[in-house]
Amino acid sequence: MAWGKTEEQKEAERQQREAEQRQAAAEQAAAEEQRRRAAYLASPLGRAEAAYANGDGFFQFTDVTAALNGQPSGFGSSGNSIRHGDGGVSQLAAIEAVGWHLEHVDHVFVETGATSTNRVLATGQGTVTEGAIHAFYLFRRVAHARA
Template identity: 45%
Template sequence: MPQQEIVDAILANARTAHERGDTLLQLTIESGRLTGAQSSWGSSENLTMSDPEVGWLLGHVEAIGWRLEHASHVFVETGSSSSARLLSTGEGTVTRGEILGYYVLRRTAD
C-alpha cells in the first residue's frame, strides 16, 4: 500500500479538483517496483513487486466522484549494477526501478 501521506495527498487532490469543478484528473501512483541484489557468484536476480492496494486507492478516488478513463504504466530505472560472473564469461546485471501508473479519471455526472 502506498504510504499514508501519499494516500492522503492523492485523496485531498481528488477532492479539491472535484470541488473546483475540474472535468479531468490525472494521478501518478507507484504501482510496483523492480528490485534485486548481486550475489557473490556474479549472477543477478531481479524481483518484481507490485502493490495490490492501488485498486483500493483508485476505488476511493472514484467514490469522490471520478471514473477511471485510462491507465498506462512506465518503468523508471533508478539504478543498476553489474559484476563479472565467477564460472563463466559475461556479467550479471541487477536493475532497480519504479513502475509508475498514470491514471486519467473523468468527473462523473452529478
C-alpha cells in the same frame, strides 16, 4: 511562620499542573489532527476531492505499483526481486465515488539503477536492475456524481 507550603498552596499547584497537562494534551491533539488533515489533502483521494470541488474536468495522479530491487552476487549473477503493491483498487473506487470516472491507465518502468559484473565461473555478465513501475491514472469528471 510555618515551614513549607500550606495545603491550599499545594492544592493550587496541583491544579495548575493539571491545567498545564490538559493544555499540552489539547495542543498535541490539535497538532496531530492538523498533520492527519495535511496528509489526507496530499493523498490521491484528498487531491481528487479538491480538484472536484474546484470544478476541474480532469484529475490525474501517479502511484508506484511495483518495485524491482536487485542484490548483486559475488559471482556476477543477478538476484533481482520484485515487490508488488496492493493495486490500489479501493483507492480508485473511492476516487470514482467522489465524481470521477477512470478514463485511462498507463504504466511505465522507471529504472533507478543497474549494476553489471563479470561472472566468475561462466562467460558473460550478471546484471542487477533497480527501479519501479509507475501507474498513471487519468480521471474525467462525471456530471451526475453524488453530492
